[in-house]
Amino acid sequence: MSADHPGVDELFALLAYGEVAAFYRLTEEARMAPNLRGRINMASMAAAEMNHYELLRDAMERRGVDVVPAMTKYASALENYHRLTTPSTWLEALVKTYIGDALAADFYAEITGALPDEVASVVRGVLAETGHSQFVVAEVQAAVSASERQRHRLALWSRRLLGEAITQAQYVLADHDELVDLVMAGGEGLTQMAGFFDRLQQTHHARMQELGLA
Amino acid sequence: MSADHPGVDELFALLAYGEVAAFYRLTEEARMAPNLRGRINMASMAAAEMNHYELLRDAMERRGVDVVPAMTKYASALENYHRLTTPSTWLEALVKTYIGDALAADFYAEITGALPDEVASVVRGVLAETGHSQFVVAEVQAAVSASERQRHRLALWSRRLLGEAITQAQYVLADHDELVDLVMAGGEGLTQMAGFFDRLQQTHHARMQELGLA
Numbered sequence: 001m002s003a004d005h006p007g008v009d010e011l012f013a014l015l016a017y018g019e020v021a022a023f024y025r026l027t028e029e030a031r032m033a034p035n036l037r038g039r040i041n042m043a044s045m046a047a048a049e050m051n052h053y054e055l056l057r058d059a060m061e062r063r064g065v066d067v068v069p070a071m072t073k074y075a076s077a078l079e080n081y082h083r084l085t086t087p088s089t090w091l092e093a094l095v096k097t098y099i100g101d102a103l104a105a106d107f108y109a110e111i112t113g114a115l116p117d118e119v120a121s122v123v124r125g126v127l128a129e130t131g132h133s134q135f136v137v138a139e140v141q142a143a144v145s146a147s148e149r150q151r152h153r154l155a156l157w158s159r160r161l162l163g164e165a166i167t168q169a170q171y172v173l174a175d176h177d178e179l180v181d182l183v184m185a186g187g188e189g190l191t192q193m194a195g196f197f198d199r200l201q202q203t204h205h206a207r208m209q210e211l212g213l214a
Numbered sequence: 215m216s217a218d219h220p221g222v223d224e225l226f227a228l229l230a231y232g233e234v235a236a237f238y239r240l241t242e243e244a245r246m247a248p249n250l251r252g253r254i255n256m257a258s259m260a261a262a263e264m265n266h267y268e269l270l271r272d273a274m275e276r277r278g279v280d281v282v283p284a285m286t287k288y289a290s291a292l293e294n295y296h297r298l299t300t301p302s303t304w305l306e307a308l309v310k311t312y313i314g315d316a317l318a319a320d321f322y323a324e325i326t327g328a329l330p331d332e333v334a335s336v337v338r339g340v341l342a343e344t345g346h347s348q349f350v351v352a353e354v355q356a357a358v359s360a361s362e363r364q365r366h367r368l369a370l371w372s373r374r375l376l377g378e379a380i381t382q383a384q385y386v387l388a389d390h391d392e393l394v395d396l397v398m399a400g401g402e403g404l405t406q407m408a409g410f411f412d413r414l415q416q417t418h419h420a421r422m423q424e425l426g427l428a
Binding site: 020023024027035037039043044046047049050051054068071075 | 234237238241244250251253254257258260261263264265267268282285286289
C-alpha cells in the first residue's frame, strides 16, 4: 500500500472534520457541567482534539491538499452523528465523550496496520492523547453505583451511541470507495468489514463494563 | 522578589481563570463565523488558551495550590468583562479576539521584569503562543477598507474593549493587594500604576492602526 493511495487524503479529511466537530460538541455539551472542574476537563479534551486537528492539517498540507474544502465532504455524517446523539444530562455528555474517544481509538487501532508507515505515524500522533477522557470513569461509576435506574438509562444511551456511530460509519464507507479500499486493504471486502464492526461491539462491551454499565 | 511572594499564586490563578474564560468565550463567539475556516481558526486559538491553562495548572500544582478553588476568586471580574463585551457580529468577535490577546500579551510584558525567574518563565510560556490571532488582521483590514461606517463602528468597539478591560483590571487590583505588590514591585504604587495603564493605551493605539481602525 503506497502513501499516495487516494484513500489517505480522504482518511485525513474525515479525521480532521471529526476533530473539529468533536471540539465544538464537547464545548457545547460542557455547558451542562455542574461545576468549573467539569468545564475545565471538557475544555482540556476539546483542546486535545484541536491539537490533533493541527497534526492532520499539517499532514494534509504537506500532501498538497486544500484542507478545508476536503473536510467539508464529511460534515454531514459527523454532524448527523452529533445531532442524533445530543446528550440531555451531564452524565450522558460524559458517557458520550468517553465512548466517542474510545471508538475513535478502536477505529484507529483497526486501520493502522493496513497503512503505509508515514500515514500510520500521523494516525498514531492523532491517537496519542486519548486518556483525556479517563476523568469520566470515576464520575460515571459513582453515579451508576448509587442508582440502578441511572445505570439502566446510561447503558441504553451507550448502546445508542454505538449504533449511531456504526450507522454513520457505514454511510461514509458506502460513499467513499477509496476509503473502504484503504481501510480494508488486502481483505475480502464485506466479510472483513462485518468482522470490523463485530470487534467494535466487543471492545464497546469492555468499555461499558469499565464504566459500570454492563 | 522571592518566588514564594503570595502574589504569585494569585497571578497564576487569575491568568488560569482568564485562559478558561477565553476558551469558552472564543468558542461561543465562533458560532458567528461565516464559514468553517473561521470556526477552525477560532477553535485553534481556544485550544491554545487551554494549553496555556495547563501550563499554569501544572505550575500551581507544583506550588501546592488547590487549583480550581484558587481560580474561582477571579471568576466575576473575567465573566463580567466578557458579559459586558459580548460581540454582536463576527467582525466584533474578531476584533475582540485580537485586542484581548494583545492586551494579555502587553500585561504579561509589563510584569515579567518584576517577577522571579521561575515565575517569569511560566508567564513567558503562557505568552509563547500569541500570533494565533494574526488571522484576524487581514479579515478586519479588508472589511474596514471597504466600509467607512464599519471602520467607525469597530473603532468604537475597540475603545470599549480597552475601557472594560481596564475597569475590570482595576477592580481585580483593588481587591488583591498581594497582586498589586507583585506586579508593581519596587515601584511607587499608584503613580506607577497610572503609567502602566497609559502604556496599555499607547500599545492599544498601535494595534488599532494595525487593524486599520485608527
